[in-house]
Amino acid sequence: MIYSFTNDYSEVAAPQVMQALAALADRQFSGYGCDDVCERARQAIIARLGVPADVHFLIGGTQANAIMIAGMLRPWDAVIAADSGHINVHETGAIEATGHKVQTVPSHDGKVMASDVDDLMAGLMPEHMIHPAALYVSDSTEEGTIYTKAELTALRQCCDRHHLYLYLDGARLGAALMAAPNDLSLADIARLCDAFYIGGTKNGAMFGEAMVIVNDSLKPYFRYLIKQRGALLAKGFALGAQFEALFTDDLFFKLAGHADAMAQRLAQGLKAAGIGFLNDSPTNQVFPLLTADQKGRLEGYGYEEWGRKGDLAIVRLVCSWATPQAAVDGLLARF
Amino acid sequence: MIYSFTNDYSEVAAPQVMQALAALADRQFSGYGCDDVCERARQAIIARLGVPADVHFLIGGTQANAIMIAGMLRPWDAVIAADSGHINVHETGAIEATGHKVQTVPSHDGKVMASDVDDLMAGLMPEHMIHPAALYVSDSTEEGTIYTKAELTALRQCCDRHHLYLYLDGARLGAALMAAPNDLSLADIARLCDAFYIGGTKNGAMFGEAMVIVNDSLKPYFRYLIKQRGALLAKGFALGAQFEALFTDDLFFKLAGHADAMAQRLAQGLKAAGIGFLNDSPTNQVFPLLTADQKGRLEGYGYEEWGRKGDLAIVRLVCSWATPQAAVDGLLARF
Amino acid sequence: MIYSFTNDYSEVAAPQVMQALAALADRQFSGYGCDDVCERARQAIIARLGVPADVHFLIGGTQANAIMIAGMLRPWDAVIAADSGHINVHETGAIEATGHKVQTVPSHDGKVMASDVDDLMAGLMPEHMIHPAALYVSDSTEEGTIYTKAELTALRQCCDRHHLYLYLDGARLGAALMAAPNDLSLADIARLCDAFYIGGTKNGAMFGEAMVIVNDSLKPYFRYLIKQRGALLAKGFALGAQFEALFTDDLFFKLAGHADAMAQRLAQGLKAAGIGFLNDSPTNQVFPLLTADQKGRLEGYGYEEWGRKGDLAIVRLVCSWATPQAAVDGLLARF
Amino acid sequence: MIYSFTNDYSEVAAPQVMQALAALADRQFSGYGCDDVCERARQAIIARLGVPADVHFLIGGTQANAIMIAGMLRPWDAVIAADSGHINVHETGAIEATGHKVQTVPSHDGKVMASDVDDLMAGLMPEHMIHPAALYVSDSTEEGTIYTKAELTALRQCCDRHHLYLYLDGARLGAALMAAPNDLSLADIARLCDAFYIGGTKNGAMFGEAMVIVNDSLKPYFRYLIKQRGALLAKGFALGAQFEALFTDDLFFKLAGHADAMAQRLAQGLKAAGIGFLNDSPTNQVFPLLTADQKGRLEGYGYEEWGRKGDLAIVRLVCSWATPQAAVDGLLARF
DSSP, X not given: OOEEOSOSOSSOOOHHHHHHHHTTTTOOOOSTTOSHHHHHHHHHHHTTTSSOOEEEEESOHHHHHHHHHHHHOOTTEEEEEETTOHHHHSSTTHHHHTTOOEEEEOOBTTBOOHHHHHHHHHTOOTTTSOEEEEEEEESSOTTSOOOOHHHHHHHHHHHHHHTOEEEEEOTTHHHHHTSTTOOOXXXXXXXXXXXXXXXXXXXXXXXXXXXXXXXXXXXXXXXXHHHHTTOOXXXXXXXXXXXXXXXXXXXXXXXXXXXXXXXXXXXXXXXXXXXXXXXXXXXXXXXXXXXXXHHHTTTTEEOEEEEEETTEEEEEEEOOTTOOHHHHHHHHTTO | OOEEXXXXXXXXXXXXXXXXXXXTTTOOOOSTTOSHHHHHHHHHHHTTTSSOOEEEEESOHHHHHHHHHHHHOOTTEEEEEETTOHHHHSSTTHHHHTTOOEEEEOOBTTBOOHHHHXXXXXXXXXXXXXXXXXXXEEXXXXXXXXXXXXXXXXXXXXXXXXXXXXXXXXXXXXXXXXXXXXXXXXXXXXXXXXXXEEEOGGGTOSSOEEEEEOSGGGOTTHHHHHHHTTOOOTTTHHHHHHHHHHTSTTHHHHHHXXXXXXXXXXXXXXXXXXXXXXXXXXXXXXOEEEOHHHHHTTTTXXXXXXXXXXXXXXXXXXXXXXXXXXXXXXXXXXX | OOEEOSOSOSSOOOHHHHHHHHTTTTOOOOSTTOSHHHHHHHHHHHTTTSSOOEEEEESXXXXXXXXXXXXXXXXXXXXXXXXXXHHHHSSTTHHHHXXXXXXXXXXXXXXXXXXXXXXXXXXOOTTTSOEEEEEEEESSOTTSOOOOHHHHXXXXXXXXXXXXXXXXXXXXXXXXXXXXXXXXXXXXXXXXXXXXXXXXXXXXXXXXXXXXXXXXXXXXXXXXXXXXXXXXXXXXXXXXXXXXXXXXXXXXXXXXXXXXXXXXHHXXXXXXXXXXXXXXXXXSEEOEEEOHHHHHTXXXXXXXXXXXXXXXXXXEEXXXXXXXXXXXXXXXXXX | OOEEOSOSOSSOOOHHHHHHHHTTTTOOOOSTTOSHHHHHHHHHHHTTTSSOOEEEEESOHHHHHHHHHHHHOOTTEEEEEETTOHHHHSSTTHHHHTTOOEEEEOOBTTBOOHHHHHHHHHTOOTTTSOEEEEEEEESSOTTSOOOOHHHHXXXXXXXXXXXXXXXXXXXXXXXXXXXXXXXXXXXXXXXXXXXXXXXXXXXXXXXXXXXXXXXXXXXXXXHHHHHHTTOOOTTTHHHHHHHXXXXXXXXXXXXXXXXXXXXXXXXXXXXXXTOEESSOOOSSEEOEEEOHHHHHTTTTEEOEEEEEETTEEEEEEXXXXXXXXXXXXXXXXXX
């Protein structure tokens, strides 16, 4: 294969992350994240938030979503998500396996609109219908789009109206924050959300997601839930080391910026060749609409076929922190 | 601290494992364990089993136990375990969180006796009492002891009598297999058990457990369960690389052999000083019974206080693949 | 209130059912449904099925659905239902509380079309998306419509193609079977479905649903599940007595026939007055589309406002085994 | 059979209860317990409590226990019970099926001692062991014994020390309250417990348990849980009618008093014949210890063999509201 644009977790980890893991040798650590490396990593993250928060290092996104949402809900509660939401489509019913319904609202290019949540809440009937207690959003979304500060603020207000926790899946939060049109900061997100996670796996870590819990009511006993759900890494220091590396010298942001830049270069090149797109994704995932002939030109490159739009294939191309510009330009040379 | 004998997951990973991870750089891989490295690691393990088996790489022991047992049970089923079993005591109700009761039988130095299982099964009343469908054992046990081939064969026969799956938690399977009195091989275990896991986290891996499924009825759809429970590592190749290293040049066995040797050196030295022990553990965990004065001599060393036996403290000392002989001898010099 | 057309469970029970309960006095019975009355009731039902089946008496519909579906599914499985399905909308997430996703397909007047199930199954991706293992349908549906023999046969074939259990919620099965255009018999349903229940609560019983399990693989251990989910009535004979009464002298069918006849009389009268309907429901639920003025004429009658269709209110009017013709004619006199 | 002393739910219902059900004919009611009959029954119960409380009518004991305990616990919480507790032994893992461990303490004649709970709590280790959040007791217990006011007060204080809800399973609460040595009132129980249920099934109702929720934090959304777990009876008025009858003219207490009196007459007679007992149960269950010869004299009477004590069989004899004195005297005539 010339290069795979299939996803952003094809390469093992950024060199700085690998060095941080190598540097753990020849020492003993306390287990389960109760060590100095984790503590430094937590503080590095908290320093950017502007609000007090608990930070827990988890291993992957499905795990992070299922545990945090289970921690937010009582048995009769449901979580609202866009019908395109990762928890609704691509996590094998992980939320339902914790006993809770994922109640969908329509996706607008991967995003949730407050008015849809209002409509849903207005139509519920006590006792016989579920009781939503949380709203799940992702930023960037499954379709590469991002929330504006105005949109996320509107969702926060919507959640306040309906007594919903606002939870943000940040598997690709770096890509969102570094997108050209983005006007949200980590501090904004911490201020607007009750909890969210900062994705490492898809942004240069070997594995790892940093769960940030802002709402005090969600903080107690969360480590019990992590342990019970099989997500408490014995050698937690291996998570701490990765996040310390990512939050040193802005590495997290630089890696995401590179991924975005490569994907946008890809998109610009394809647009220049007259190709249309599913949406205006400004992040590291772009979705060209290709004819069969055009798709044929991708031969040798990895990509995912996302769906169909009329006669055209929706193709997903993803760039990562590791994508070489030469790979992008090589693909563009086919068009 | 001079040295911590608190557990066997205080050090990041064996050098060969770290090198295998480093060697993943500069390549792209398929995600979720569908790559050549994982495939080689799987074959290296299967080659030692003598029976066809599915091998899946998971991240940690609590996760491995909860997923495999959930895969064995229908909603009305329970799993039997020694009252000292890890799933009964130290996993925060992880099995119950999947909807199943852990039905206990008495522990005999950490081990389950077939006659206790027979008695339990004889006393059950249809419908109003749970229906056990699996037996959980660990080897080595939570108390460092091991099963003989005769004992495990008796449990297999007991399970056949009662239509129970036999599942073996091998978090410290290396330590069991390398213990001086051990007469079980990996192939014996594969022949006698329906499923078991080969522990990496506590034997030189940074993280990872290799689940081996022998019983055909348990094989289908297991990857669905892994994904649903948040245990499908995106960069699965990082698990494959570690297990390929562990199963190259008998590294897995050499590491465990070292851990056992160090712990037994510790035990011999303490016995020579007149100290008694909770049991005759032949593995990398030993449990001296110490007076307050003797415990005081451990100052500066890490250990876990396991309980009390009359006036004496039960202390757990654990050695790992990384424990230097000098650390052992240094502690012994205090006695 | 003059009369409530709100539902079909407003009256305590048909006189014959009440007499059967009264006749239980002055005797002792074995508990939990293991008595002669239950056995006679089971045999009366089985006699009409034409196939061997297990029959269990449960207390209510949400309970029946949740238990039977939980018995059909392994942890990674989901159940497919119309988006209008009772389990998807009006059971407070009861299915999800057992750990399983309700995967929706579009409702066609309350019914599922095989082609929609085919499309759904074709679009699934292993491991990352749920694995459907059962199809839920209701007859009559939540919108009063019924399946034809051709439609249910097509769904059976669809389920065979995709290895799905076919489960039919018969909360209002009597109303379906007695509808004028119905061409399905109880024996047809037993032949085509893996399991279904015959609703008593909404057809003259004080409470009770008879679960019929036809597929042998679903029969073992079902009583364990009933007990575990809190649905094993101690005085099970009170369920048996009701179903024995319902299946004596065709009472079950006569009661349902009356309910259908009253509702159809209501519909005919309203149609004669120029009123349109949501659909052509031939059963005991009818859904006129009313202007605000027309709705005003219902004052004093009980009904449910089901939704809106443009400017018109969708009103649900339900008749029961007990609805007097005078109540129907009284309402019609307003139009 | 001459007479069955097997349990206290062999007879359909007290005549007054049957009359109350019959009196529901010829009326329409709102569904799901939102009717005037239920409201009167609730008020009749609340009038005896002396504290504000929510009262919900459920159908059976296993259901009541599972729902209330699920409502008390967060995902990481466990419930403590005596190892002899009904939820631990005879409910088919119903609590575990809701995701929670039943953590046992030793039974003392069926009762929990505060000191055992203190010991348990002192030995827990954060995160790796479950977090108990509720204590389950039953009164009368599974062995017929009862709590004194001093004992229940001590448990309340123990629960306060450890932040545990105190939940009392009152399946046989009538028998406890009417026992000669009892010094607890319904008002005491309401004052000391966070929630408890008043058992109808085993005290003259056809079915039904009245859940009393005293602690305000447990009140919201409980009806959602009832519905979700399949326990919201459509014709809830049939529950209300039964409890209204039971709480009219002290019927509940009179029925229980009769059951106790009959069982104590049985016990006195057997004691007079030199027979020993498992314990000093003062309620409607008594447990004589019988030789094989003595057991043979029970031929023709129903009873349950409860276990063995040395060479003797532990036999359980249960009397109900309906047990005729002649049946008791007939059995005694055999000794």
